[in-house]
Structures are given as C-alpha cells and as structure tokens.
Amino acid sequence: MKKLTGGQAAVESLKAEKVEQVFGLIGSATMEMFDALYDASEINFVGVHDERTGTHMADGYARASGNAGVILAGQNGPGATNLVTGLGQAAAAFTPIVSIAGALSSSHVYRDAFQEVDQQALFSPITKKTWTATGADRVPEMFREAFRVAMTPRKGPVQLNLPRDVLSATAEFPAFQKPRAYRSQSVPAGAADAIAQAAELLRNAERPVIIAGGGIKNTGGHVQAMELAETLNAPVVTSPGHGDAVPFDHPLNAGQMGPRGNPVASRLVREADVILALGTRIGFNATFYSYDNINEDAAIIHVELEPTAIGRYFPIEVGIWADAPTAAVQLRAAITSMNKRAEVEAWTGAYKSERVAYLATRDEDAATDVLPIQPSGLFKALREVLPKDTAVTMDAGTLCLQATDALNYWHPKSLFTPLDFGLVGFSFACGLGVKLAQPERPVVSLMGDGGFGMTLSELSTAVDHKINTVTVVMNNKCWGAEKAYQRDFFGGRYIGADISSPRFDKVAELYGAAGFRAQTLDEMREAIEAALVCGKPAVVDVAVDPAALYSFRRDSFKHRGG
Structure with missing residues (x-):
C-alpha cells in the first residue's frame, strides 16, 4: 500500500496507462496534480494557451497515435467551459480523449461559489460519459474507467471532474493496474449467415461499389479492404473526410464520394447496384440524407462496429455488426467466384478510364x-x-x-x-x-x-x-x-x-x-x-x-x- 494525494494518484493512473503526452493549461484547482506531473519524467506536459486548442491537439494526437489523447484543464469554471468546443469536435469524430478538469471543492457546491459551473451537467451531452470524483481513494478507479470507455468502440471523449478537496486529500492505494487487466482485446466478426448472404449479393452484382469509411481508416484496415476490392474487381470510394482510408495510387481507389466529393466517385455510388459500406454510417456528409447521392435501388450491405448505425439512414439488404477489416476478410474468403464477371469488368473498366481522365483534367484545368x-x-x-x-x-x-x-x-x-x-x-x-x-x-x-x-x-x-x-x-x-x-x-x-x-x-x-x-x-x-x-x-x-x-x-x- 502507498499513501498518496488524489493529485498524485491521478498522475500514477496516467503512468499506468503509459500516457506519454498531456496537453493542458495550468490552474489553481489542480495544483496537486501539476505538482505530481513535475516528477513524472516519462510524461511530456505540453502547456497550451487555450483549453479549446489544447483539446484539438489531444484530438490530433489520438487520431495519429491510436492512443487516447489527454487534456488537463487546470481550472474549474472557465477552464472547464473552454473545453466544450474541443470535446464537441471529438465526439463528432469519435476521437478517444480523456479530458480532465479541476472542479469546485465538494463543500462549496450549490453555494454560487467562485467559478462555479455544473460541470457534470455541462459535459454529459458531448461525451461518452462524465464523472465527478467523490473521494481520493476512487481516483484510480475513475481513471481506469475513463480510459476504458474512451477506447472502447465506438470510441469517443470522456470527462473527469476532480474537485479540489479530492485532489488534496490522501488515501492508501494498492498497486496500480495495467490496462490489459480491464481493456477489451478483441473485436466482433460478422455472423456466418450474414456474411454468406452478403457474399451472395456481391457474387451476383453487376455494378458493385465499396464505401470505405472511418472503420477502415482508423483501424488501418486498408489492406483488407483493397484485397476484397481486388477479389470483386470493385471500385472503392471513400466517405467524406476519409479520403486517406485507402492509398491514393491504388487503381481501384475512386476518391471521396458525396455532395462534396469528386464526380467520378459520386457517380459510382449513384449508379451501383450493390453497395458494400465498410465502417461508415452513410451519414450526412456522405449523402445529405438524400437519394440524390446514393442509388435508391441499390442493395446495401452495411458493416459497422456500432450496431445502432446499421441501416439508420437508408434501408439495407444485409446488416453486419462487425469490425470492418475483419468482415472484409470474411467476405473475401466467402467469395470464390463472380457470376457477372463480364458486367463487372465493363463497369470497373469504364470507371478506371473515367478516373484517369478526371485526374488528368484536374491538372490541365x-x-x-x-x-x-x-x-x-x-x-x-x-x-x-x-x-x-x-x-x-x-x-x-x-x-x-x-x-x-x-x-x-x-x-x-x-x-x-x-x-x-x-x-x-x-x-x-x-x-x-x-x-x-x-x-x-x-x-x-x-x-x-x-x-x-x-x-x-x-x-x-x-x-x-x-x-x-x-x-x-x-x-x-x-x-x-x-x-x-x-x-x-x-x-x-x-x-x-x-x-x-x-x-x-x-x-x-x-x-x-x-x-x-x-x-x-x-x-x-x-x-x-x-x-x-x-x-x-x-x-x-x-x-x-x-x-x-x-x-x-x-x-x-x-x-x-x-
């Protein structure tokens, strides 16, 4: 057992999570935590000038590294409210961020105290979960839960409010747990019957298209997606903002689709007879929720890790709750032949010519x-x-x-x-x-x-x-x-x-x-x-x-x- 302040326990929790970067703005409400960071040589503290932009830094760090980004607002009240835009952004992008803010001393709550804001209520609508610590002894538990929730699909931001009295109080702590003791290590595969049904649709497609979204990009699943595309000889379009989901120079990569996409990719989705949506919601930016941007008669196979996203905006033929790269591997194994090979070759051949012409015209014009x-x-x-x-x-x-x-x-x-x-x-x-x-x-x-x-x-x-x-x-x-x-x-x-x-x-x-x-x-x-x-x-x-x-x-x- 080890006697620590709540602030020291918070930093020990970050160390247990192997956190390397903490973005933040110093404030008096969390001085015990900043003092503990002083001795944490394995953590690089990046002092920022605004909590909003610090949250964007944590957002970029999380997306690029695959780990949770950490932002520390040192002050309750205005320090915490400045986090709101950054956390709203992270929630929309499903970015795993552990946001930490100082909070009013527990005995001062509901007394109109200096810089008092109901931070629990403030952050609840824009995070996966918000906690306010109730005692120093529970700080490690709440940090473990925060990282677990942020990193569990569908990923997203969480908020930890740490009252001043909790950070300054002391408690006895056992050894800090490593993430593997409580972190999910596996992702779901598609159900066999759904994979078989989807494979049958793809085998009989004449104008197949794959939409690759964040579920391919964020998992590094481009290899699995493009191997499936090669098996099908199907063009791949990317959902808006994920134009990097698959490599630019692959001949089957048509680029970004939708109202803000390029005309080649957008036409493919409007004319496809079978659409395989891999790790995308087929949502607003991709379609404006309109059949102007997607073929109303197409059979949609929707693969998503978030079950509530499947078929949410457009009726689907097959819904597959699964990790997108895993489902791509399953589908490739299930597709042994294409029944409409000549039609698919004509469809994809025309696309390839159009894509080459489009890229040439883009430069010429x-x-x-x-x-x-x-x-x-x-x-x-x-x-x-x-x-x-x-x-x-x-x-x-x-x-x-x-x-x-x-x-x-x-x-x-x-x-x-x-x-x-x-x-x-x-x-x-x-x-x-x-x-x-x-x-x-x-x-x-x-x-x-x-x-x-x-x-x-x-x-x-x-x-x-x-x-x-x-x-x-x-x-x-x-x-x-x-x-x-x-x-x-x-x-x-x-x-x-x-x-x-x-x-x-x-x-x-x-x-x-x-x-x-x-x-x-x-x-x-x-x-x-x-x-x-x-x-x-x-x-x-x-x-x-x-x-x-x-x-x-x-x-x-x-x-x-x-």
Whole structure:
C-alpha cells in the first residue's frame, strides 16, 4: 500500500496507462496534480494557451497515435467551459480523449461559489460519459474507467471532474493496474449467415461499389479492404473526410464520394447496384440524407462496429455488426467466384478510364497562370510539392472543403479534418498533436485566415516545444463559405463576411517561428519547400483570390430559389 494525494494518484493512473503526452493549461484547482506531473519524467506536459486548442491537439494526437489523447484543464469554471468546443469536435469524430478538469471543492457546491459551473451537467451531452470524483481513494478507479470507455468502440471523449478537496486529500492505494487487466482485446466478426448472404449479393452484382469509411481508416484496415476490392474487381470510394482510408495510387481507389466529393466517385455510388459500406454510417456528409447521392435501388450491405448505425439512414439488404477489416476478410474468403464477371469488368473498366481522365483534367484545368491565386492552382501546387508521407490537417470552410478531395493521400491516416462538426479553428492545433504522435512525418496544416486568427496564440506552444509543423494560411480576407452564401442567395448583402488580418508571416516571426509569404504559385512552392526544412514551426501566408468562393450547401438555400 502507498499513501498518496488524489493529485498524485491521478498522475500514477496516467503512468499506468503509459500516457506519454498531456496537453493542458495550468490552474489553481489542480495544483496537486501539476505538482505530481513535475516528477513524472516519462510524461511530456505540453502547456497550451487555450483549453479549446489544447483539446484539438489531444484530438490530433489520438487520431495519429491510436492512443487516447489527454487534456488537463487546470481550472474549474472557465477552464472547464473552454473545453466544450474541443470535446464537441471529438465526439463528432469519435476521437478517444480523456479530458480532465479541476472542479469546485465538494463543500462549496450549490453555494454560487467562485467559478462555479455544473460541470457534470455541462459535459454529459458531448461525451461518452462524465464523472465527478467523490473521494481520493476512487481516483484510480475513475481513471481506469475513463480510459476504458474512451477506447472502447465506438470510441469517443470522456470527462473527469476532480474537485479540489479530492485532489488534496490522501488515501492508501494498492498497486496500480495495467490496462490489459480491464481493456477489451478483441473485436466482433460478422455472423456466418450474414456474411454468406452478403457474399451472395456481391457474387451476383453487376455494378458493385465499396464505401470505405472511418472503420477502415482508423483501424488501418486498408489492406483488407483493397484485397476484397481486388477479389470483386470493385471500385472503392471513400466517405467524406476519409479520403486517406485507402492509398491514393491504388487503381481501384475512386476518391471521396458525396455532395462534396469528386464526380467520378459520386457517380459510382449513384449508379451501383450493390453497395458494400465498410465502417461508415452513410451519414450526412456522405449523402445529405438524400437519394440524390446514393442509388435508391441499390442493395446495401452495411458493416459497422456500432450496431445502432446499421441501416439508420437508408434501408439495407444485409446488416453486419462487425469490425470492418475483419468482415472484409470474411467476405473475401466467402467469395470464390463472380457470376457477372463480364458486367463487372465493363463497369470497373469504364470507371478506371473515367478516373484517369478526371485526374488528368484536374491538372490541365488548374488555373496556374492567373493572379490572384486560384484554389485549383493552389491545390495543384500542393500536390506537386508535398512529400508523399505528409500528414495534412484541415479546417472547415470553403477552401478546406475543396481541398479534402483535391489533394493526394498516399498513405492511410494522412488526412485529419473536423469531419461532421464542421469546425473552424481546428487545423493548426490538431497538426501540433499529429506531429507529437508522429514526429518523423512532415505535417502541413491548411487554414483560412479567419480560422488561423482564432488560434495563432498556439504559435508559442509550437515554438516552446519545438513542434515543427507547417501551416499554410489560405488568406482570402473573408469568411469564405458564408460570403459565398450571401453572394449567391442574399443578393450580395454582405455583413460580417470580410475580415482584416496582420501579415501572418510577420506574426510568426514575432513568436519565434519561421514566416513566409507567397503571392504567386512559384513563391508558394518555394516557401513550402523551405518551411519543411527550416527546423522551426513555420507559417506560409498565401494570398488567395477573395472572389474565388464556392457555395457547398446549395441544398440549404433551395427556398431562396438559388
């Protein structure tokens, strides 16, 4: 038995979980925990400037590493409320984050005390589970439960509230348990009858398509998915935000589908007679819940690890509750022949020709000789200059939404986006977390000038901790998506759409980072190449045409006759 404070027990719990990085902002409510971290040499504490952006760092770290990200808000009240946006983002992306916040002393609850907020109620809707510790002796138990819940499929964020008196109290503790003592070690396989039924549908398909989603990307299941695709000779499309689920250079990879995807992949899903959805909800961003984006007559085979997602938005022929890569292996073993081989070869052959033509046209039509810089030219230049092992992070917004399918993702787990939360201000901070998880990879973060303006204080974090990412600020001096809607559907009655910013390259230099400015594509190429090898965090401020705006959600404004 060992006598420890609750704060010391919290840090011992992190050590037992083999936590290597803790992101956080110091505060008086958790001083016992920070004091214990001082002696925890195996844990790197990354002090941030805002709890929201710290949570995005933990999000990127978790996605890239496969481990839970940890964020520590040192202060109750405002320190805790600043976590909300980051945890809402993590919940939408199913990112495993263990969020820890100081909490009011137990004896002060319900007394309108200083910085009092009902944190239990605040976090419950945006986490898988929220706990408020009731005693120092229960701190290890709650940490074990927090990591277990965060890492159990479907993964997601959890919140631990640690009252001041709990952290300062002492208790006797036995040896801290290792994760293997309470962590699930297996995933479900598809039921034999469901696999057989699905295999029969695929054997008789004339126009099969596989949709690869987060259940393939996040598990590293691209090998199993593409081996099944090769067996079927079926094109693979990726769900939005998961354009890196399978390697770009595989001839069966059609790219991102849906209203924001490319025309080749989107057509395949609209015309397929059998759709195998592997680890995707077939949800909003993929379809807008509309048969405009998926063939109403197709037989859908839906493979998902989350049983409530199966058949939720579209009627299905077969539902398979299973780990997506495991089900792909099962299906491949069950499919010994294709009954409509000639038809499938014609379908896939036509797709391959269309895909090659599309990629060639994408390059040929890119506007590379005009100023100001156009998005198509910018994306072509990025395709040319980024190393193949680059990890790319993105914000929401019109330029980043275009970029999700305009760049080439050669290795799975190369694209990190806000996904369904549509968050601006995510990319730069997320990239810092990705870089800490995979320090050997180049990390490039794409942002608009508005989003970067929200988060640039974390340049200090990047400089202080030598987290050398490259942030490309696509500077069009406006909130682009909203300005496009005001232009297209509200008669150009602009309000709040235009913004001004300092030169971000100069701001970066003031923080001690490297700054570059580009007003032509040649300058941008040179700047990114220099930024990647400069040995510092770097910011490339790129002047993009403010008039190059695109309305993505035209369906939202049908009532205005647009």
